[in-house]
Amino acid sequence: MGENYVVEVKNLNKTYGKKKVLDDVSLYVKPNEIVGFIGPNGAGKSTTMKCICNLIYPDSGEIKINGYDLFKNREKALESQAALIENPGLYQDMTGRENINMIAKLRNISKERVKEIYEFTEIGEALDRKVSGYSMGMKQRLGLGIAIMSKPRFIILDEPTSGLDPTGIIHLRNTIQKLIKEEDMSILFSSHQLGEVEKLADRIICINKGKIIETPKSLEQRYRYIFQVNDNDRAYKILTEEIKIGKAEKISTDTIKVELDNQEELDIILQEFIKVKIKILDIHKESIDVEAVYKEVYGDE
Amino acid sequence: MEMNKIIRNEIYKFFKSRKNILIIILFFAYLLGINYYNSKQYDIYMRDTAKFYEGKYKRAGSILASNQLMLEKFEDLSLQKREELEREIKFYSGERLKLILISSVYEEDNPKTYERIVSTQNSRYRDIIKNIEENNIKEEFLNENNFTMDDLHKGIYINQYILDNEIQPIINPYTMTGANSLVRFLDGNNLIIIMIIIALLSMDIYLSEVEEGSYKLSYTQPYKRNQIFFGKVVSIIIISTILVVVGAIFNFAMVSIIHGVGNMNYPFVTTEAINKLAFNNQGQYMILSLVNYVIRGFILLFPILLFTIVLTLGISIITDSSGKTLGFSTMIIGLAFILKNFVSRHSIINLIYPYSYLYIKDVIEVNNNSNYLLGIMLNSIMAIVLFVISYKKFIHKDFLGSRE
Numbered sequence: 152m153g154e155n156y157v158v159e160v161k162n163l164n165k166t167y168g169k170k171k172v173l174d175d176v177s178l179y180v181k182p183n184e185i186v187g188f189i190g191p192n193g194a195g196k197s198t199t200m201k202c203i204c205n206l207i208y209p210d211s212g213e214i215k216i217n218g219y220d221l222f223k224n225r226e227k228a229l230e231s232q233a234a235l236i237e238n239p240g241l242y243q244d245m246t247g248r249e250n251i252n253m254i255a256k257l258r259n260i261s262k263e264r265v266k267e268i269y270e271f272t273e274i275g276e277a278l279d280r281k282v283s284g285y286s287m288g289m290k291q292r293l294g295l296g297i298a299i300m301s302k303p304r305f306i307i308l309d310e311p312t313s314g315l316d317p318t319g320i321i322h323l324r325n326t327i328q329k330l331i332k333e334e335d336m337s338i339l340f341s342s343h344q345l346g347e348v349e350k351l352a353d354r355i356i357c358i359n360k361g362k363i364i365e366t367p368k369s370l371e372q373r374y375r376y377i378f379q380v381n382d383n384d385r386a387y388k389i390l391t392e393e394i395k396i397g398k399a400e401k402i403s404t405d406t407i408k409v410e411l412d413n414q415e416e417l418d419i420i421l422q423e424f425i426k427v428k429i430k431i432l433d434i435h436k437e438s439i440d441v442e443a444v445y446k447e448v449y450g451d452e
Numbered sequence: 453m454e455m456n457k458i459i460r461n462e463i464y465k466f467f468k469s470r471k472n473i474l475i476i477i478l479f480f481a482y483l484l485g486i487n488y489y490n491s492k493q494y495d496i497y498m499r500d501t502a503k504f505y506e507g508k509y510k511r512a513g514s515i516l517a518s519n520q521l522m523l524e525k526f527e528d529l530s531l532q533k534r535e536e537l538e539r540e541i542k543f544y545s546g547e548r549l550k551l552i553l554i555s556s557v558y559e560e561d562n563p564k565t566y567e568r569i570v571s572t573q574n575s576r577y578r579d580i581i582k583n584i585e586e587n588n589i590k591e592e593f594l595n596e597n598n599f600t601m602d603d604l605h606k607g608i609y610i611n612q613y614i615l616d617n618e619i620q621p622i623i624n625p626y627t628m629t630g631a632n633s634l635v636r637f638l639d640g641n642n643l644i645i646i647m648i649i650i651a652l653l654s655m656d657i658y659l660s661e662v663e664e665g666s667y668k669l670s671y672t673q674p675y676k677r678n679q680i681f682f683g684k685v686v687s688i689i690i691i692s693t694i695l696v697v698v699g700a701i702f703n704f705a706m707v708s709i710i711h712g713v714g715n716m717n718y719p720f721v722t723t724e725a726i727n728k729l730a731f732n733n734q735g736q737y738m739i740l741s742l743v744n745y746v747i748r749g750f751i752l753l754f755p756i757l758l759f760t761i762v763l764t765l766g767i768s769i770i771t772d773s774s775g776k777t778l779g780f781s782t783m784i785i786g787l788a789f790i791l792k793n794f795v796s797r798h799s800i801i802n803l804i805y806p807y808s809y810l811y812i813k814d815v816i817e818v819n820n821n822s823n824y825l826l827g828i829m830l831n832s833i834m835a836i837v838l839f840v841i842s843y844k845k846f847i848h849k850d851f852l853g854s855r856e
Binding site (some may be wrong): 171204206207208225226227228229230231232233234235236237238239240241242243245249250253254256257288294297400 | 457460464465468469470471544588664665666667668670671672673674675676677848849851852
């Protein structure tokens with residue numbers, strides 16, 4: 152597995168009849184990374200994700216999850232993974248609690264963990280009502296709770312915001328961000344809500360007509376930070392000549408833009424600045440207009 | 453992951469489904485209903501059978517009168533023809549008496565007189581055989597009365613056994629006793645309904661998850677696809693077998709409590725061919741007790757049940773459609789009813805069509821050219837073949853989803 156990836160997909164191909172739905176698709180997800188997967192309807196996002204969960208068999212290609220080949224060692228590979236594909240797959244005639252307990256029994260989950268999941272879902276007394284009576288938001292929270300119950304290293308979320316109201320979307324976003332921090336997970340998610348992709352994703356992969364599109368530079372590696380410091384020149388010198396981390400660019404007399412490879416490099420920079428007593432007046436992630444980039448990549452599609 | 457955990461999980465999911473619970477309730481309601489229907493049919497059968505024999509009596513009377521008239525009116529008939537007519541007159545005179553006696557016993561419906569039917573039928577069958585062998589009556593007589601020489605010999609054999617052993621005869625198939633309820637449970641038309649119910653439950657164990665989308669939860673868990681498949685198959689086999697057995701016991705208990713158990717050793721006739729894999733059913737006649745009949749019946753039913761389960765599961769995996777699965781399954785099972793009523797007993801279809809063996813009475817009593825052991829083998833082999841096809845299809849299936 153290259154560079155310690157949680158998920159590595161290589162050269163996936165899938166054809167239905169005469170239509171090639173996946174054409175040499177390759178992607179990867181690193182630990183603690185949120186990757187946004189975007190593309191128009193029918194581009195191949197769901198097909199790719201279903202291949203990763205082994206709901207669909209590709210005609211050729213390789214998928215490794217946590218180092219295990221999905222087709223040679225399905226059980227080990229899927230142990231580290233959970234998925235919410237389109238609408239949550241729940242048993243409608245069972246209560247929320249019964250859905251959780253059923254999977255908990257199958258996966259040998261401890262009672263303490265199950266209780267944590269009851270609380271995580273924030274469904275309250277409705278846990279004892281049949282799922283068929285739940286709102287979409289409740290189903291989404293229940294589905295996500297069941298997904299993380301086994302503490303997977305990697306979660307697939309296919310259109311997680313579909314059907315949710317604004318409150319539901321905000322709640323889901325906060326939950327995902329919390330999961331990355333507290334549960335040490337990686338996430339691959341697809342969404343048509345480009346605003347949500349912008350807010351959540353560390354990196355974005357574009358797909359169209361079954362092919363991965365070379366990601367525009369503006370969408371690559373989203374660890375771009377704007378530092379406002381009290382000693383711009385000194386800070387620039389440290390970044391470029393001393394610790395030599397990332398690509399630094401002076402934007403103004405007191406701001407530097409730094410492009411990093413990962414979260415750890417940011418920690419190193421912050422520690423170094425503290426050590427040499429450079430005051431950080433402000434630091435924020437550079438936001439990218441995902442919508443503009445989407446139009447650039449896909450045009451009118 | 454342990455298989456028994458997966459099987460228990462499938463059984464748990466099955467009983468959590470409202471649809472399945474409703475089907476099971478309907479199954480037991482059907483059993484209650486059919487017993488109520490049978491109890492009403494008892495009197496109707498007695499009445500109709502009395503009229504049937506009365507009709508035959510009148511027809512025999514017509515033939516008799518016609519022959520007598522010919523003898524009187526046509527003086528220039530040849531000697532041979534005269535002798536033929538006289539022999540026919542003699543036969544039909546005896547036949548009339550026997551027919552009206554049988555009719556009157558059905559009409560009276562006094563169990564103390566049932567033995568008269570048995571002894572009269574025996575005498576009648578012997579008479580028919582003798583007169584056919586002596587060419588006094590033509591073989592068309594058998595077709596008109598819807599029996600064969602073998603039926604007559606078999607009838608004599610079983611009737612004589614009943615008379616020799618002083619067994620209270622059962623002259624009405626709707627006789628309400630616990631023992632007879634087991635025989636009626638194994639009646640072909642009843643089993644067709646039961647197989648359709650089993651088909652409904654079998655398709656649900658796969659299709660319900662596809663239709664509501666819950667397959668996305670189950671099939672992404674860390675166990676092998678073959679474990680998922682085996683789990684479903686084994687669980688539905690367990691559920692269906694228990695349902696059929698409990699249904700039979702429920703039926704038996706209900707009828708026994710109300711009407712009594714009856715004679716569990718009541719005799720049925722078969723031939724030695726029941727113990728052989730044979731394409732003809734030659735051999736000595738032999739008697740089976742009711743208990744033996746019922747046990748053999750359930751032994752034959754089990755591979756048919758397995759065949760039904762894998763057939764329905766297979767169609768559901770291939771089509772992903774409740775409508776198509778139910779349609780195809782019902783058509784294949786229901787075809788047995790059509791074949792029974794429109795195809796000759798001697799047709800090869802009875803030998804090779806799996807659901808022909810649902811008419812267990814015909815198989816065990818060797819009333820057609822099916823073979824008991826072949827029925828078990830045929831249904832078992834077809835179940836295995838369909839199992840392998842369904843397995844391969846499921847293992848490599850792409851779940852494209854979004855039907856919910």
